[in-house]
Amino acid sequence: MIRVQDVHKRFVLHNQAATEVAVMARASLTVEPGECVALTGASGSGKSTLMRMVYGNYLTDHGHIFVGDLDVATAAPREILQLRRAGLGYVSQFLRVVPRVPTREVVAEPLLALGVGKEDAFARAEGLLATLNIPKALWALSPTTFSGGEQQRVNIARGFAHHYPALLLDEPTASLDAANREVVLKLIEEAKEKGAAILGIFHDEAARNTVCDRIVDVTAFTPHLAA
Numbered sequence: 001m002i003r004v005q006d007v008h009k010r011f012v013l014h015n016q017a018a019t020e021v022a023v024m025a026r027a028s029l030t031v032e033p034g035e036c037v038a039l040t041g042a043s044g045s046g047k048s049t050l051m052r053m054v055y056g057n058y059l060t061d062h063g064h065i066f067v068g069d070l071d072v073a074t075a076a077p078r079e080i081l082q083l084r085r086a087g088l089g090y091v092s093q094f095l096r097v098v099p100r101v102p103t104r105e106v107v108a109e110p111l112l113a114l115g116v117g118k119e120d121a122f123a124r125a126e127g128l129l130a131t132l133n134i135p136k137a138l139w140a141l142s143p144t145t146f147s148g149g150e151q152q153r154v155n156i157a158r159g160f161a162h163h164y165p166a167l168l169l170d171e172p173t174a175s176l177d178a179a180n181r182e183v184v185l186k187l188i189e190e191a192k193e194k195g196a197a198i199l200g201i202f203h204d205e206a207a208r209n210t211v212c213d214r215i216v217d218v219t220a221f222t223p224h225l226a227a
Protein backbone atom coordinates (compact mmCIF):
# COMPACT_ATOMS: atom_id res chain seq x y z
CA MET A 1 0.00 0.00 0.00
CA ILE A 2 1.18 3.52 -0.81
CA ARG A 3 -0.54 6.42 0.96
CA VAL A 4 0.36 10.06 0.33
CA GLN A 5 -1.29 12.40 2.86
CA ASP A 6 -1.34 16.18 2.59
CA VAL A 7 2.18 16.46 1.19
CA HIS A 8 3.75 19.85 0.50
CA LYS A 9 7.04 20.54 -1.25
CA ARG A 10 9.03 23.66 -2.03
CA PHE A 11 12.50 23.91 -3.54
CA VAL A 12 15.00 26.48 -2.31
CA LEU A 13 17.30 27.62 -5.10
CA HIS A 14 20.43 28.40 -3.09
CA ASN A 15 22.38 29.59 -6.11
CA GLN A 16 19.59 31.98 -7.13
CA ALA A 17 19.25 34.28 -4.11
CA ALA A 18 17.68 31.40 -2.11
CA THR A 19 14.47 31.81 -4.10
CA GLU A 20 11.74 29.48 -2.86
CA VAL A 21 9.53 27.72 -5.39
CA ALA A 22 6.40 26.00 -4.08
CA VAL A 23 5.86 23.03 -6.42
CA MET A 24 3.35 20.92 -4.49
CA ALA A 25 0.59 21.48 -1.94
CA ARG A 26 -1.99 19.20 -0.35
CA ALA A 27 -1.01 16.14 -2.40
CA SER A 28 -3.00 13.11 -1.31
CA LEU A 29 -3.54 9.73 -2.94
CA THR A 30 -3.71 6.06 -2.07
CA VAL A 31 -2.62 3.02 -4.05
CA GLU A 32 -4.13 -0.18 -2.72
CA PRO A 33 -2.46 -3.61 -3.06
CA GLY A 34 -3.10 -5.02 -6.53
CA GLU A 35 -3.78 -1.58 -7.97
CA CYS A 36 -1.86 0.46 -10.54
CA VAL A 37 -2.29 4.25 -10.41
CA ALA A 38 -0.92 6.58 -13.09
CA LEU A 39 0.30 10.09 -12.33
CA THR A 40 -0.65 12.50 -15.10
CA GLY A 41 -0.45 16.25 -15.58
CA ALA A 42 1.34 18.77 -17.76
CA SER A 43 5.11 18.89 -18.00
CA GLY A 44 6.44 20.53 -14.85
CA SER A 45 3.35 19.79 -12.77
CA GLY A 46 5.30 17.61 -10.33
CA LYS A 47 4.94 13.94 -11.34
CA SER A 48 8.65 13.14 -10.97
CA THR A 49 8.93 15.20 -7.80
CA LEU A 50 6.13 13.19 -6.17
CA MET A 51 7.69 9.89 -7.26
CA ARG A 52 11.06 10.98 -5.84
CA MET A 53 9.44 11.90 -2.53
CA VAL A 54 7.74 8.49 -2.35
CA TYR A 55 11.09 6.80 -3.03
CA GLY A 56 12.73 8.96 -0.38
CA ASN A 57 15.12 10.77 -2.75
CA TYR A 58 13.52 14.17 -2.09
CA LEU A 59 12.62 15.41 1.37
CA THR A 60 9.00 16.27 2.11
CA ASP A 61 8.20 19.60 3.79
CA HIS A 62 4.88 18.56 5.28
CA GLY A 63 2.60 15.52 5.38
CA HIS A 64 3.07 11.77 5.35
CA ILE A 65 3.98 9.17 2.75
CA PHE A 66 3.29 5.65 3.97
CA VAL A 67 4.77 2.74 2.05
CA GLY A 68 3.47 -0.23 4.00
CA ASP A 69 3.99 0.75 7.63
CA LEU A 70 6.88 3.15 7.09
CA ASP A 71 6.33 6.90 6.79
CA VAL A 72 8.99 7.77 4.23
CA ALA A 73 8.43 11.49 4.92
CA THR A 74 9.78 11.15 8.47
CA ALA A 75 11.89 7.97 8.27
CA ALA A 76 15.62 7.86 8.89
CA PRO A 77 17.83 7.23 5.82
CA ARG A 78 18.73 3.71 7.01
CA GLU A 79 15.02 2.85 7.33
CA ILE A 80 14.46 4.01 3.77
CA LEU A 81 17.38 1.90 2.52
CA GLN A 82 15.93 -1.11 4.33
CA LEU A 83 12.49 -0.44 2.79
CA ARG A 84 14.05 -0.33 -0.68
CA ARG A 85 15.63 -3.76 -0.21
CA ALA A 86 12.37 -5.69 0.17
CA GLY A 87 9.40 -3.33 0.30
CA LEU A 88 9.74 -0.71 -2.42
CA GLY A 89 11.05 -1.15 -5.97
CA TYR A 90 11.75 1.55 -8.53
CA VAL A 91 12.14 1.13 -12.25
CA SER A 92 13.61 4.31 -13.70
CA GLN A 93 14.04 4.98 -17.40
CA PHE A 94 17.79 4.60 -17.26
CA LEU A 95 20.06 1.83 -16.10
CA ARG A 96 22.78 2.77 -13.63
CA VAL A 97 25.18 -0.06 -12.91
CA VAL A 98 28.64 -0.73 -11.64
CA PRO A 99 30.87 -1.27 -14.71
CA ARG A 100 32.06 -4.84 -15.48
CA VAL A 101 29.24 -6.57 -13.56
CA PRO A 102 27.63 -9.15 -15.90
CA THR A 103 23.99 -8.59 -16.89
CA ARG A 104 22.85 -11.83 -15.22
CA GLU A 105 24.25 -10.57 -11.91
CA VAL A 106 22.84 -7.06 -12.35
CA VAL A 107 19.36 -8.59 -12.58
CA ALA A 108 19.87 -11.16 -9.80
CA GLU A 109 21.46 -8.66 -7.40
CA PRO A 110 18.25 -7.50 -5.62
CA LEU A 111 17.43 -11.15 -4.88
CA LEU A 112 20.96 -12.00 -3.73
CA ALA A 113 20.81 -8.97 -1.39
CA LEU A 114 17.64 -10.45 0.13
CA GLY A 115 19.40 -13.74 0.83
CA VAL A 116 17.90 -15.76 -2.03
CA GLY A 117 20.26 -18.61 -3.02
CA LYS A 118 22.51 -18.05 -6.04
CA GLU A 119 20.91 -20.80 -8.10
CA ASP A 120 17.35 -19.51 -7.61
CA ALA A 121 18.34 -15.88 -8.07
CA PHE A 122 20.17 -16.58 -11.33
CA ALA A 123 17.32 -18.79 -12.57
CA ARG A 124 14.82 -15.96 -12.00
CA ALA A 125 17.21 -13.47 -13.65
CA GLU A 126 17.69 -15.68 -16.71
CA GLY A 127 13.95 -16.28 -16.99
CA LEU A 128 13.29 -12.54 -17.00
CA LEU A 129 16.10 -11.82 -19.48
CA ALA A 130 14.73 -14.47 -21.84
CA THR A 131 11.16 -13.14 -21.48
CA LEU A 132 12.43 -9.64 -22.24
CA ASN A 133 14.24 -10.91 -25.36
CA ILE A 134 17.80 -10.13 -24.25
CA PRO A 135 19.95 -12.55 -26.31
CA LYS A 136 21.59 -15.26 -24.22
CA ALA A 137 25.00 -14.32 -25.65
CA LEU A 138 24.75 -11.00 -23.78
CA TRP A 139 23.92 -12.35 -20.32
CA ALA A 140 27.57 -12.74 -19.30
CA LEU A 141 28.51 -9.24 -20.50
CA SER A 142 28.18 -5.93 -18.71
CA PRO A 143 25.13 -4.00 -19.96
CA THR A 144 27.13 -0.74 -20.17
CA THR A 145 27.61 -1.18 -23.94
CA PHE A 146 24.04 -2.34 -24.65
CA SER A 147 21.59 -0.34 -26.78
CA GLY A 148 19.16 2.05 -25.08
CA GLY A 149 16.27 -0.38 -25.44
CA GLU A 150 18.37 -3.32 -24.20
CA GLN A 151 19.50 -1.33 -21.16
CA GLN A 152 15.92 -0.39 -20.40
CA ARG A 153 14.88 -4.06 -20.55
CA VAL A 154 17.75 -5.07 -18.23
CA ASN A 155 16.56 -2.35 -15.87
CA ILE A 156 13.01 -3.71 -16.02
CA ALA A 157 14.20 -7.28 -15.41
CA ARG A 158 16.12 -6.05 -12.33
CA GLY A 159 13.11 -4.07 -11.09
CA PHE A 160 10.78 -7.07 -11.37
CA ALA A 161 13.23 -9.73 -10.08
CA HIS A 162 11.85 -9.44 -6.56
CA HIS A 163 8.09 -9.25 -6.03
CA TYR A 164 8.02 -5.86 -4.30
CA PRO A 165 4.76 -5.08 -2.45
CA ALA A 166 5.10 -1.47 -3.65
CA LEU A 167 6.58 -0.46 -6.99
CA LEU A 168 7.32 2.85 -8.72
CA LEU A 169 7.53 2.88 -12.52
CA ASP A 170 8.93 5.84 -14.43
CA GLU A 171 8.05 5.46 -18.13
CA PRO A 172 8.55 1.69 -18.16
CA THR A 173 7.65 1.28 -21.85
CA ALA A 174 9.50 4.30 -23.28
CA SER A 175 11.80 3.35 -26.19
CA LEU A 176 10.57 -0.26 -26.41
CA ASP A 177 9.29 -1.96 -29.55
CA ALA A 178 5.73 -3.34 -29.64
CA ALA A 179 6.67 -6.91 -28.67
CA ASN A 180 8.74 -5.90 -25.65
CA ARG A 181 6.16 -3.34 -24.63
CA GLU A 182 3.63 -6.19 -24.40
CA VAL A 183 6.05 -8.21 -22.23
CA VAL A 184 6.43 -5.29 -19.83
CA LEU A 185 2.68 -4.76 -19.61
CA LYS A 186 2.32 -8.46 -18.78
CA LEU A 187 4.96 -8.16 -16.01
CA ILE A 188 3.00 -5.24 -14.56
CA GLU A 189 -0.24 -7.28 -14.66
CA GLU A 190 1.54 -10.18 -12.91
CA ALA A 191 2.90 -7.87 -10.21
CA LYS A 192 -0.63 -6.56 -9.62
CA GLU A 193 -1.99 -10.11 -9.36
CA LYS A 194 0.66 -10.79 -6.71
CA GLY A 195 -0.66 -7.81 -4.76
CA ALA A 196 1.79 -5.05 -5.63
CA ALA A 197 0.67 -1.43 -5.20
CA ILE A 198 2.05 0.31 -8.30
CA LEU A 199 2.45 4.04 -8.89
CA GLY A 200 3.73 5.12 -12.29
CA ILE A 201 4.31 7.75 -14.93
CA PHE A 202 3.23 6.54 -18.36
CA HIS A 203 3.39 8.94 -21.28
CA ASP A 204 2.35 5.96 -23.45
CA GLU A 205 -1.40 6.45 -23.19
CA ALA A 206 -2.35 3.05 -24.58
CA ALA A 207 -0.06 1.32 -22.07
CA ARG A 208 -1.50 3.44 -19.27
CA ASN A 209 -5.07 2.56 -20.25
CA THR A 210 -4.18 -1.14 -20.38
CA VAL A 211 -2.59 -1.57 -16.97
CA CYS A 212 -3.72 1.36 -14.82
CA ASP A 213 -6.86 1.19 -12.71
CA ARG A 214 -6.95 4.90 -11.95
CA ILE A 215 -5.38 8.18 -12.93
CA VAL A 216 -4.34 10.96 -10.53
CA ASP A 217 -3.72 14.34 -12.16
CA VAL A 218 -1.02 16.02 -10.07
CA THR A 219 -2.01 19.42 -11.50
CA ALA A 220 -4.55 19.46 -8.68
CA PHE A 221 -1.58 19.59 -6.24
CA THR A 222 0.41 22.21 -8.15
CA PRO A 223 0.06 25.55 -6.25
CA HIS A 224 0.34 27.88 -9.26
CA LEU A 225 -1.87 25.68 -11.50
CA ALA A 226 -4.58 24.54 -9.07
CA ALA A 227 -7.90 26.34 -9.40
Ligand SMILES: Nc1ncnc2c1ncn2[C@@H]1O[C@H](COP(=O)(O)OP(=O)(O)OP(=O)(O)O)[C@@H](O)[C@H]1O
Nearest residue numbers: 011012021023041042043044045046047048049050
Ligand atom coordinates in the same frame (compact mmCIF):
# COMPACT_ATOMS: atom_id res chain seq x y z
N1 LIG B 1 15.82 19.54 -7.85
C1 LIG B 1 15.01 20.56 -8.15
N2 LIG B 1 15.33 21.82 -7.81
C2 LIG B 1 14.52 22.86 -8.12
N3 LIG B 1 13.35 22.74 -8.76
C3 LIG B 1 12.97 21.50 -9.12
C4 LIG B 1 13.78 20.35 -8.85
N4 LIG B 1 13.14 19.25 -9.32
C5 LIG B 1 12.00 19.71 -9.87
N5 LIG B 1 11.89 21.04 -9.74
C6 LIG B 1 10.76 21.89 -10.21
O1 LIG B 1 9.55 21.28 -9.78
C7 LIG B 1 8.55 21.38 -10.78
C8 LIG B 1 8.01 20.00 -11.09
O2 LIG B 1 9.00 19.25 -11.81
P1 LIG B 1 8.82 17.72 -12.15
O3 LIG B 1 10.07 17.25 -12.81
O4 LIG B 1 8.37 17.00 -10.94
O5 LIG B 1 7.61 17.77 -13.19
P2 LIG B 1 7.02 16.61 -14.12
O6 LIG B 1 5.55 16.70 -14.01
O7 LIG B 1 7.64 15.30 -13.78
O8 LIG B 1 7.50 17.11 -15.55
P3 LIG B 1 7.87 16.30 -16.91
O9 LIG B 1 6.59 15.64 -17.37
O10 LIG B 1 8.32 17.39 -17.82
O11 LIG B 1 8.96 15.32 -16.57
C9 LIG B 1 9.18 22.08 -11.98
O12 LIG B 1 8.78 23.41 -11.96
C10 LIG B 1 10.67 21.94 -11.73
O13 LIG B 1 11.38 23.04 -12.24
